[in-house]
Amino acid sequence: MTDDTFTTPREPQLIALNVNGEQHEVITEARRTLVDVLRHELRLTGTHVGCEHGICGACTVLVDDRPVRACLMFAAQAEGARIRTVESLADGSRLSDLQRAFSEHHALQCGFCTPGFLMLAEGFLAERPEATKEEIREVVAANMCRCTGYQTIVEAIDACATARRRACAQACHSKEN
Ligand code: FES
Ligand code: FES
Incomplete structure (x- = not known):
């Protein structure tokens, strides 16, 4: 150099x-x-x-x-x-499905950790759409939340993954018919 x-x-x-x-x-x-x-x-x-x-x-x-x-x-x-x-994640004022799942499952309190969990989950679900709850639990252990405990975060991510799989299956089904 x-x-x-x-x-x-x-x-x-x-x-x-x-x-x-x-x-x-x-x-x-x-x-x-x-x-x-x-x-x-x-x-x-x-x-x-x-x-x-x-x-x-x-x-x-x-x-x-x-x-x-x-x-x-x-x-x-x-x-x-x-x-x-x-x-x-959001489209203007319209939250993404993952953000809505966090809200619906009360997966935050102060919200300080939430952006990190959302992006962790977004990346993980894109790579592992079939993720089990156990796998989700392992992945979220990478980040720290000092308020909620992790149960509701796991539930939110799992609900989002399930809804995405269902939507994907329905889209495939209607293409076949
Ligand atoms: S601020 Fe980057 S890991 Fe804590
Ligand atoms: S919601 Fe407060 S640190 Fe996670």
């Missing part, structure tokens, strides 16, 4: 991020985390920051469809990837 290609952690650099289907250009220091850039530069404050060292999962977003702790990733590392935050 030559001197003119070396970037120090505090040196501002231009990075391009694709977030929720929109392209953004941000000038930021190389050392800044993805969650900081999402919240402070793009004002997407739905993604929360708890522990800042990869334990709580409050900062979970999807990067190329996979749940990622945004406090553990540099924003610059996300260049070229598709990032989805909790803001991508």
Whole structure:
């Protein structure tokens, strides 16, 4: 590496991020985390920051469809990837099926952890639409909630998965007839 290609952690650099289907250009220091850039530069404050060292999962977003702790990733590392935050779930004021399931099953109290759980579940169900309740229970253990206990969160995700499977089966059935 030559001197003119070396970037120090505090040196501002231009990075391009694709977030929720929109392209953004941000000038930021190389050392800044993805969650900081999402919240402070793009004002997407739905993604929360708890522990800042990869334990709580409050900062979970999807990067190329996979749940990622945004406090553990540099924003610059996300260049070229598709990032989805909790803001991508609702369609205007219409909540997504997963968000409605959380509401209907009382899967939150203070709501601080909720964006992280929603994005964790969104990524997981896209990959495992057939997930069992046991698998859901294992997955949500990755994130921390200090209010609800996990039972209602598991129930909400399971209800959403069941409804999606039912809708998918009905769509296939009506195609066949
Ligand atoms: S804030 Fe990222 S894991 Fe806790
Ligand atoms: S609802 Fe309060 S931390 Fe989870």
